[in-house]
Amino acid sequence: MKLFRLLEKQECTVVDPFWSRYISLIKDVVIPYQWDILNDRIPESEPSHAIDNFRIAAGDMKGRFYGQVFQDSDVFKWLEAVGNVLMLERNEVLEEKADSVIDIIVRAQQPDGYLNTYFIIEEPDKRWTNVLECHELYCAGHFIEGAVAYYLATGKEKVYQAALKLADHIDSVFGPEEGKLHGYPGHQEIEIALLKLYDVSGRKRYLELAQYFIDTRGTNHFFEKEFDERGRECFWTKEKMEEPNQRYNQFPYSYYNQFHKPVREQNRAVGHAVRGVYMYTAMADLAVRINDEELFAAGKAIWNNIVGRQLYITGGIGATHSGEAFTGDYDLPNDTNYSETCASIGLIFFAQKMLQAEADGVYGDVMEQALYNTILGGMNYDGNRFFYVNPLAVVPEACEYNTERSHVKPERQKWFACACCPPNIARFIAGLWRYVYTARGNKVYVHLYIGNESSIKLRTAY
Numbered sequence: 266m267k268l269f270r271l272l273e274k275q276e277c278t279v280v281d282p283f284w285s286r287y288i289s290l291i292k293d294v295v296i297p298y299q300w301d302i303l304n305d306r307i308p309e310s311e312p313s314h315a316i317d318n319f320r321i322a323a324g325d326m327k328g329r330f331y332g333q334v335f336q337d338s339d340v341f342k343w344l345e346a347v348g349n350v351l352m353l354e355r356n357e358v359l360e361e362k363a364d365s366v367i368d369i370i371v372r373a374q375q376p377d378g379y380l381n382t383y384f385i386i387e388e389p390d391k392r393w394t395n396v397l398e399c400h401e402l403y404c405a406g407h408f409i410e411g412a413v414a415y416y417l418a419t420g421k422e423k424v425y426q427a428a429l430k431l432a433d434h435i436d437s438v439f440g441p442e443e444g445k446l447h448g449y450p451g452h453q454e455i456e457i458a459l460l461k462l463y464d465v466s467g468r469k470r471y472l473e474l475a476q477y478f479i480d481t482r483g484t485n486h487f488f489e490k491e492f493d494e495r496g497r498e499c500f501w502t503k504e505k506m507e508e509p510n511q512r513y514n515q516f517p518y519s520y521y522n523q524f525h526k527p528v529r530e531q532n533r534a535v536g537h538a539v540r541g542v543y544m545y546t547a548m549a550d551l552a553v554r555i556n557d558e559e560l561f562a563a564g565k566a567i568w569n570n571i572v573g574r575q576l577y578i579t580g581g582i583g584a585t586h587s588g589e590a591f592t593g594d595y596d597l598p599n600d601t602n603y604s605e606t607c608a609s610i611g612l613i614f615f616a617q618k619m620l621q622a623e624a625d626g627v628y629g630d631v632m633e634q635a636l637y638n639t640i641l642g643g644m645n646y647d648g649n650r651f652f653y654v655n656p657l658a659v660v661p662e663a664c665e666y667n668t669e670r671s672h673v674k675p676e677r678q679k680w681f682a683c684a685c686c687p688p689n690i691a692r693f694i695a696g697l698w699r700y701v702y703t704a705r706g707n708k709v710y711v712h713l714y715i716g717n718e719s720s721i722k723l724r725t726a727y
Contacts, residue, residue: 343691397492449482602657652678
């Protein structure tokens with residue numbers, strides 16, 4: 266398998282009348298705005314409470330956990346956005362904000378490395394008992410990604426050491442060995458993060474753990490077993506269920522979470538779109554690292570299915586609001602379309618990792634589709650209003666009286682109860698330079714036509 270190298274810090278700097286303005290907007294407006302949101306300082310917006318959750322978990326204040334079970338991830342993606350911006354230019358004001366929240370996060374982290382404010386505050390005796398629904402590994406992945414970005418930008422060790430401690434804890438809990446949980450994440454993300462942490466630390470066990478999560482998925486009955494052990498209760502509804510995640514009855518929950526088959530046997534995109542593309546990204550990344558032709562072929566088949574049969578002209582994916590999911594071939598309605606902003610960001614992650622194995626123009630074309638349409642459309646020009654979903658047609662009145670369109674907001678929002686998309690946009694645009702080129706041997710391949718100043722290391726052999 267050919268290896269095309271992704272660019273490293275300072276090899277490419279975006280210098281472009283259009284995109285430089287957006288990168289400055291992220292630094293000067295979006296990151297400070299989201300900092301205020303995370304600290305509940307924006308009037309009449311959806312409350313976050315995310316940083317207060319960490320203060321409570323750290324013992325700095327009293328209170329109950331508030332928000333989605335994955336609320337921590339909003340803070341972690343914000344931290345990654347700060348790290349990506351600081352890779353371009355150091356900024357004392359942003360570093361001071363980031364250092365202050367890192368101090369709180371480190372105080373909240375448990376002695377064994379565990380970090381998740383919902384379980385620390387509300388149910389400390391139920392850690393790792395609902396891996397399917399409760400996003401502990403998802404949040405851990407975003408923390409590791411944020412920590413790596415901030416460490417690479419600043420060289421500051423505190424958050425990096427906390428990430429290592431968390432990864433070591435996860436490695437002590439999950440794996441093939443007797444006494445460990447033989448499971449894998451409900452919401453994929455940790456796989457991407459562990460591979461990044463491996464690159465920085467050189468600790469092979471992180472690569473092996475990422476591979477374990479991918480290789481084990483769909484090969485056992487882990488989720489069914491933990492479902493029985495917790496009394497067959499759904500976390501979200503607190504009701505007894507016949508099977509886990511029964512909220513989405515149009516397809517089996519194993520499809521919703523992409524464990525209906527072992528990953529090497531999967532050949533089309535199914536289920537929750539963001540979970541899917543995060544997993545496909547990790548599959549492609551791992552396949553190149555370990556020279557696994559079978560794993561790459563599975564990823565390529567899924568890529569072809571998405572691009573050939575399940576992709577909107579805008580680069581949006583995930584056609585239905587029920588499960589935020591892929592549906593079937595060519596089922597691409599305009600007005601009920603979901604196309605979550607995060608899903609298009611994940612699609613670009615997937616495309617970039619596929620570019621490590623082959624220099625095919627289709628990957629850059631799809632990145633460009635998603636970038637200029639769904640991702641930019643997900644944020645207003647001023648950087649303080651956001652779309653979660655991105656349909657191609659909207660009748661504002663129908664969003665109020667038609668339940669099939671109730672997920673659509675006719676106007677961008679200040680924030681969301683489930684606010685995964687705004688900080689995802691921030692971290693992605695801040696790191697846009699990573700997606701412009703790849704290199705192999707003495708050649709450089711252009712994937713996005715964006716003005717830049719670059720000094721790329723060429724290598725004669727791989």
